[in-house]
Amino acid sequence: MQGFSTRAIHAGQDPDPTTGAVTTSIHTSSTYAQDGVGGIRGGYEYSRSANPTRTALQECLAALEGGRHAHAFGSGMGATDTLLRILLRPGDHLVIPHDAYGGTFRLVDKVLAGFGVEHTPVDLADHDALRAALRPSTRVVWSETPTNPLLGIADIAGLAAITHEAGARLVVDNTFASPYLQTPLALGADVVVHSTTKYVGGHSDVVGGALITDDDELAERITFTQNSVGSVPGPFDAWLTLRGVKTLAVRMERHCDNAERIAELLGAHPAVSQVLYPGLPGHPGHEVAAKQMRRFGGMVSFLAAGGRDAALRICAETKLFTLAESLGGVESLIEHPGQMTHAATAGSMLEVPDSLVRLSVGIEDADDLVDDLRTALDTVR
Numbered sequence: 125m126q127g128f129s130t131r132a133i134h135a136g137q138d139p140d141p142t143t144g145a146v147t148t149s150i151h152t153s154s155t156y157a158q159d160g161v162g163g164i165r166g167g168y169e170y171s172r173s174a175n176p177t178r179t180a181l182q183e184c185l186a187a188l189e190g191g192r193h194a195h196a197f198g199s200g201m202g203a204t205d206t207l208l209r210i211l212l213r214p215g216d217h218l219v220i221p222h223d224a225y226g227g228t229f230r231l232v233d234k235v236l237a238g239f240g241v242e243h244t245p246v247d248l249a250d251h252d253a254l255r256a257a258l259r260p261s262t263r264v265v266w267s268e269t270p271t272n273p274l275l276g277i278a279d280i281a282g283l284a285a286i287t288h289e290a291g292a293r294l295v296v297d298n299t300f301a302s303p304y305l306q307t308p309l310a311l312g313a314d315v316v317v318h319s320t321t322k323y324v325g326g327h328s329d330v331v332g333g334a335l336i337t338d339d340d341e342l343a344e345r346i347t348f349t350q351n352s353v354g355s356v357p358g359p360f361d362a363w364l365t366l367r368g369v370k371t372l373a374v375r376m377e378r379h380c381d382n383a384e385r386i387a388e389l390l391g392a393h394p395a396v397s398q399v400l401y402p403g404l405p406g407h408p409g410h411e412v413a414a415k416q417m418r419r420f421g422g423m424v425s426f427l428a429a430g431g432r433d434a435a436l437r438i439c440a441e442t443k444l445f446t447l448a449e450s451l452g453g454v455e456s457l458i459e460h461p462g463q464m465t466h467a468a469t470a471g472s473m474l475e476v477p478d479s480l481v482r483l484s485v486g487i488e489d490a491d492d493l494v495d496d497l498r499t500a501l502d503t504v505r
């Protein structure tokens with residue numbers, strides 16, 4: 125197999141056969157001329173069903189995750205919703221991480237629950253807890269690793285064994301790691317989900333999602349359901365994502381370098397009571413992460429020693445770290461999950477500590493990021 129960056133730059137992206145254009149074109153046409161009724165050229169008839177720019181992105185994402193099939197979506201939640209509609213029927217049950225992405229929890233808890241789908245939040249680092257949560261009606265174990273926002277680590281190969289024994293499917297939301305750091309299909313996962321809005325796109329300028337699988341039959345059902353519900357990205361969005369993904373490897377290396385520097389600062393600062401970063405030897409998931417990830421990623425969370433008020437103050441004081449939701453872009457972001465990304469989990473089992481601060485460490489110069497964060501932390505020491 126070719127190396128990661130070679131695939132990121134070339135998979136699905138051969139020069140255009142008629143013009144020689146080196147980069148993939150943005151195909152804006154909504155419909156395609158047919159050579160007589162039913163005479164479809166190259167599989168394209170209508171852009172909801174298939175679009176050449178989207179095809180290029182899909183081939184690239186499949187190559188990066190080492191899967192046979194990829195489908196690109198208008199958002200990560202569009203991908204999640206489409207997949208769960210395929211895998212679940214009324215009366216079915218799924219397991220979700222106890223610190224699932226807030227939007228995934230909201231979809232399961234507020235939307236799918238209305239269709240008679242049941243769920244159990246579980247700490248997926250605890251295999252006994254997972255076994256105890258499985259029911260005869262369990263169809264899906266949904267996992268994220270590292271998790272958002274607590275940076276918990278789940279052992280993908282271990283989860284796959286338990287899930288398959290129970291006759292269910294293992295889905296891994298690989299958004300936080302990106303395919304550069306971790307490829308869940310190779311570890312036994314059935315489907316990989318991405319919010320390509322984050323590291324894959326990488327520039328905070330486009331929303332998108334993806335599903336990648338090796339299962340031919342499931343892939344056909346995804347094609348059918350996606351076309352039926354219409355959760356597709358536009359050609360401009362597919363193109364921006366494809367442009368972003370070419371540099372994923374170099375960006376991820378820098379995200380990881382910078383996150384390690386930030387974790388070091390936080391660990392030594394009196395305003396911080398706990399650093400959550402899987403790269404730290406003291407992190408409970410460190411060994412599993414070291415086994416299944418290339419490096420430990422660009423996300424770092426921490427608990428402010430001074431509680432909620434200190435956490436909010438730190439979020440207000442940074443200048444380079446912009447106060448904003450989302451993650452995975454070239455610029456550094458800071459947020460308070462309890463009142464921002466994870467507000468929907470308040471009062472539930474998934475509620476996050478109110479002293480928690482989450483950082484998406486960007487690819488600026490590490491010294492500048494360290495200075496900015498140290499200055500903010502010093503205001504609450």
Ligand SMILES: *Cc1c(COP(=O)(O)O)cnc(C)c1O
Nearest residue numbers: 199200201225272299319321332
């Ligand atoms: C952002 C995110 C999603 C949702 O993706 P959208 O593109 O915002 O719809 C799902 N999972 C994780 C881990 C995310 O960070």
